[in-house]
Amino acid sequence: MSELEEFRILGLSEEMLRAISAKGFETPSPIQKLAIPALLSRTSDLIAQAQTGTGKTAAFGLPLLERLEPVRGAVQALILVPTRELALQVTEELLSFNYKKLSIAPIYGGASMSEQLRRLKRGIDIVVGTPGRILDHIGRETLDLHAMRYLVLDEADEMLNMGFIDDVEAIMSHMPDDRRVMLFSATMPDRVASLAQRYMHETEVLSVPSQQMTAELTDQIYFEVRESDKFDALTRIVDVEPEFYGIVFCRTKVGVDELVSRMLERGYSVEGLHGDVSQAQREQILRKFKRRQVNILVATDVAARGIDVNNLSHVINYSLPQDTESYVHRIGRTGRAGNQGTAITFISPSEFRQFGMLKREVKADIKREQLPSVQDVIAIKRAKLQDDLREVIESGNHTEYQGMAEEILTRYSAPEALSALLRLAFKNELSESHYPEIRSINVDRRGKTRIFMAIGRSDGFDARKLVDLLKRECELPDSKIDDVRLMDRFSFVTVPFNEAERVVRRLNAISRGHHPLAEVARDNRPEGSSGHREEGTERGFRKRKTSENMPRGGTLRGGAERSSRGRSAVSRGRKSSTPKRRGRK
Numbered sequence: 201m202s203e204l205e206e207f208r209i210l211g212l213s214e215e216m217l218r219a220i221s222a223k224g225f226e227t228p229s230p231i232q233k234l235a236i237p238a239l240l241s242r243t244s245d246l247i248a249q250a251q252t253g254t255g256k257t258a259a260f261g262l263p264l265l266e267r268l269e270p271v272r273g274a275v276q277a278l279i280l281v282p283t284r285e286l287a288l289q290v291t292e293e294l295l296s297f298n299y300k301k302l303s304i305a306p307i308y309g310g311a312s313m314s315e316q317l318r319r320l321k322r323g324i325d326i327v328v329g330t331p332g333r334i335l336d337h338i339g340r341e342t343l344d345l346h347a348m349r350y351l352v353l354d355e356a357d358e359m360l361n362m363g364f365i366d367d368v369e370a371i372m373s374h375m376p377d378d379r380r381v382m383l384f385s386a387t388m389p390d391r392v393a394s395l396a397q398r399y400m401h402e403t404e405v406l407s408v409p410s411q412q413m414t415a416e417l418t419d420q421i422y423f424e425v426r427e428s429d430k431f432d433a434l435t436r437i438v439d440v441e442p443e444f445y446g447i448v449f450c451r452t453k454v455g456v457d458e459l460v461s462r463m464l465e466r467g468y469s470v471e472g473l474h475g476d477v478s479q480a481q482r483e484q485i486l487r488k489f490k491r492r493q494v495n496i497l498v499a500t501d502v503a504a505r506g507i508d509v510n511n512l513s514h515v516i517n518y519s520l521p522q523d524t525e526s527y528v529h530r531i532g533r534t535g536r537a538g539n540q541g542t543a544i545t546f547i548s549p550s551e552f553r554q555f556g557m558l559k560r561e562v563k564a565d566i567k568r569e570q571l572p573s574v575q576d577v578i579a580i581k582r583a584k585l586q587d588d589l590r591e592v593i594e595s596g597n598h599t600e601y602q603g604m605a606e607e608i609l610t611r612y613s614a615p616e617a618l619s620a621l622l623r624l625a626f627k628n629e630l631s632e633s634h635y636p637e638i639r640s641i642n643v644d645r646r647g648k649t650r651i652f653m654a655i656g657r658s659d660g661f662d663a664r665k666l667v668d669l670l671k672r673e674c675e676l677p678d679s680k681i682d683d684v685r686l687m688d689r690f691s692f693v694t695v696p697f698n699e700a701e702r703v704v705r706r707l708n709a710i711s712r713g714h715h716p717l718a719e720v721a722r723d724n725r726p727e728g729s730s731g732h733r734e735e736g737t738e739r740g741f742r743k744r745k746t747s748e749n750m751p752r753g754g755t756l757r758g759g760a761e762r763s764s765r766g767r768s769a770v771s772r773g774r775k776s777s778t779p780k781r782r783g784r785k
């Protein structure tokens with residue numbers, strides 16, 4: 201288990217190291233390196249500057265799981281998160297390291313109260329909850345905090361943005377005095393800082409230094425894709441790039457293995473490298489890769505360290521790296537010796553925020569591009585086929601089949617026989633219907649965004665008053681306010697995309713920290729963030745309280761970068777000449 205040494209020196213147990221290894225992590229992320237020893241070996245409260253995507257859940261989760269023993273009585277640790285989506289994500293991440301079999305459960309608004317009551321009655325060691333629902337349970341005395349030893353405030357700034365900060369404060373006022381608080385926040389607005397001051401004792405502040413780095417020479421682009429579409433996106437890129445010779449980076453060993461087996465299944469020439477690959481295998485794989493016997497290498501950051509391969513045509517960030525430094529290392533492998541390489545990053549909705557930070561730190565311009573279309577892929581494959589055909593005919597390397605061909609042609613017409621042979625050789629690879637659709641996750645490309653507001657006619661509004669509110673509070677001119685739709689308890693309005701985030705913030709600020717007033721409506725959100733549906737009934741909007749189910753407004757940020765160019769640019773800067781059969785075996 202020597203490759204887990206960096207985790208071991210943080211003070212984690214052998215059982216936990218086994219769980220980490222099974223999960224496929226190889227090295228701790230920067231925030232994990234700081235937070236894990238602080239939480240395991242010291243006692244002070246903690247303020248950590250970290251956001252989703254940096255490994256913060258394991259940063260607080262691993263020490264919690266090490267320090268607690270299963271009791272299944274009163275709650276021992278409470279993790280407050282801004283959205284139910286995050287509640288589920290955090291619970292899932294904790295369960296994946298739960299070697300002691302602690303009872304861990306999410307408690308969030310919108311889910312069945314009776315089921316939550318049953319679970320709470322049976323006893324839960326770690327509750328992961330959204331503030332409103334947790335406060336409800338405290339009020340009903342169904343959540344007993346007297347034994348609570350740890351409180352985690354996850355994404356504290358988002359809880360503030362969503363208007364939950366008063367609820368958080370109310371919850372904190374119910375905590376026993378000798379508990380430990382860990383606050384994680386990407387930014388530190390005054391209100392969050394003052395909360396920390398009032399309710400935290402001796403505090404230790406952890407922050408990963410910002411890494412300003414430059415990465416030039418390489419053409420850097422990104423695609424917005426759902427997690428579940430990443431594989432098809434990758435195959436499209438490899439398929440349209442005749443000279444693809446690249447490394448595809450995954451975060452974990454498990455990720456590498458899964459991707460390699462899916463690619464092999466599809467007939468790509470690919471090898472995988474990670475910490476569990478023996479030295480002998482590693483050398484053999486690298487030899488093959490250097491000789492270009494395989495043209496795709498899938499690797500973790502650790503495994504790719506020290507690989508001395510030049511002139512990669514592509515580096516693909518299948519998952520975002522943990523920090524900016526790794527990003528720069530990864531992409532530094534292309535474009536060496538003055539050659540233009542392309543660094544491609546896939547961004548799923550849950551990676552938007554982290555990517556925003558990365559983009560600020562990497563001083564180069566990372567441009568958003570469109571994935572190659574199915575038509576592009578098929579056109580390239582057809583061209584490849586024509587090219588190969590001409591090559592074989594010109595070389596005369598087919599005479600052994602002459603007799604067989606003539607025999608076939610006695611029974612079938614030439615087009616019939618050839619098309620059947622194409623079908624046998626390519627199955628349905630040259631037909632559009634064979635390719636899964638990759639759905640766009642983009643916000644409205646015309647630059648408009650629909651906003652949901654938890655106010656309606658029953659709050660005394662009509663369309664005019666709503667527009668007045670937006671003009672007054674958000675300083676939006678009439679011309680930027682469109683398509684107001686007013687219902688009894690809620691309403692929708694369309695505003696320019698680049699104003700949407702500000703509008704949502706301003707509206708939520710005037711709701712004075714109660715429940716959020718405004719949110720980006722679901723149809724404008726990337727998938728993965730659960731949200732509201734405009735169509736249909738008022739289900740979910742009956743009571744203002746249910747607005748706790750709202751997703752984070754933060755997802756907007758990542759979508760803000762737009763490119764007017766619609767062209768596919770997997771390899772801008774390089775000419776794609778007549779394709780050779782490189783992508784596939």
Ligand code: AMP
Nearest residue numbers: 225227228229252253254255256257451
């Ligand atoms: P988080 O920032 O906690 O939302 O984590 C983002 C993703 O990174 C999750 O899928 C984690 O499982 C993964 N992750 C966290 N720590 C590591 C690590 N040390 N190595 C690889 N992946 C990690």
